[in-house]
Amino acid sequence: MAIRARLAAKQPDRVATLAAAAIARYPNDEATVTFAKQTLAKVPKRLHRLSIRCDEACTLLVDRRLVPGTEATESTVYVEPGQHEITAGWSEGRTQSQNIDASQAGESELSFTAPALVVAEPEPEPETEPEPEKEGAVEVSTEGEGLPPVVFYGAVGLSTVLAGVTVWSTLDMRANPGKDKVREDCAGQDESCATYQDAISAQNRTNVLLVSTGIVAVGTAVLGGFFTDWSAPQDKTESEVRSRSVVPTLTVGQGVVVGASGTF
Numbered sequence: 092m093a094i095r096a097r098l099a100a101k102q103p104d105r106v107a108t109l110a111a112a113a114i115a116r117y118p119n120d121e122a123t124v125t126f127a128k129q130t131l132a133k134v135p136k137r138l139h140r141l142s143i144r145c146d147e148a149c150t151l152l153v154d155r156r157l158v159p160g161t162e163a164t165e166s167t168v169y170v171e172p173g174q175h176e177i178t179a180g181w182s183e184g185r186t187q188s189q190n191i192d193a194s195q196a197g198e199s200e201l202s203f204t205a206p207a208l209v210v211a212e213p214e215p216e217p218e219t220e221p222e223p224e225k226e227g228a229v230e231v232s233t234e235g236e237g238l239p240p241v242v243f244y245g246a247v248g249l250s251t252v253l254a255g256v257t258v259w260s261t262l263d264m265r266a267n268p269g270k271d272k273v274r275e276d277c278a279g280q281d282e283s284c285a286t287y288q289d290a291i292s293a294q295n296r297t298n299v300l301l302v303s304t305g306i307v308a309v310g311t312a313v314l315g316g317f318f319t320d321w322s323a324p325q326d327k328t329e330s331e332v333r334s335r336s337v338v339p340t341l342t343v344g345q346g347v348v349v350g351a352s353g354t355f
Contacts, residue, residue: 093159105159105279107134107169112160115167134169139193141168145179147205152178157281172197179203237320246311253307257300264293 093109110127117123143151143166151158151166154176158168168177172195178188185206191199268276268286277284 103134104138104169104171107131107138108167109159110134111167111169115163115165116160137172137195138169139172139195140198141170141177141191141193142166142198142200143168143177143179143203144201145181145203145205147181149179149181149203149205152180152281155281156279159279177201179205181205183208238314238318240319240321243311243315243319246307246314250304250307250311253300253304257297257304260293260297260300264290264297267293 107130110130113123113127145164145166148162148164150162151160151168153168153170155178158166160166170191170193172193175191175193176188177191178186180186185208187203187206189201189203191201193199268289273284273286273290276286280287282288
């Protein structure tokens with residue numbers, strides 16, 4: 092239990108904060124409430140008790156350290172006597188801070204109001220002039236012909252490769268670093284913890300791959316249903332058929348890049 096871990100680390104302020112959160116979160120759990128009250132009775136009497144309210148559910152930081160618990164509109168936090176900075180945080184990076192001078196065995200109340208969300212106005216698209224036609228350009232007519240089936244097969248191959256990479260990314264996201272590793276490395280830290288950021292990067296990579304796989308799969312279905320010429324003309328030579336090939340390509344690095352290369 093987190094309370095016992097903080098007791099072992101000799102952090103009475105965080106022990107008392109966790110005990111108060113347990114009472115508020117599990118009021119009907121008799122065993123938990125009893126243990127939390129016994130814990131509060133044992134912590135040093137010098138601690139200062141803060142009753143904090145937020146107009147919207149918020150997370151709290153004391154001296155830039157994340158207070159354990161979940162987002163809430165009402166919280167009880169214990170701090171050592173002295174100067175402290177209390178910060179409330181909301182979505183979109185919104186924060187509000189207040190400084191307090193905590194007295195020994197004292198109590199005080201704080202209220203926080205979430206700043207309004209700022210909606211950014213879209214930037215106007217730059218006007219572009221049409222490029223002049225190049226002299227000697229040859230217009231190629233494709234009337235009466237669709238794409239050869241080999242293009243569709245190439246798209247199927249690309250979808251398969253992308254699906255495989257997505258499966259790998261999902262498994263890797265769950266294993267590296269994994270929830271247990273994040274909890275272990277980031278205990279008592281905020282979201283700037285390196286292990287937490289690695290987990291977020293793996294999650295974002297997997298999300299991009301999932302979206303990309305869906306887009307490619309839909310595009311492949313549309314390509315096969317509407318833009319592929321499935322007729323097999325008998326007048327095409329064997330060399331013409333062989334000359335058409337498509338190879339799917341995939342690059343995973345700072346981002347995911349998919350494409351295809353081939354000859355026609």
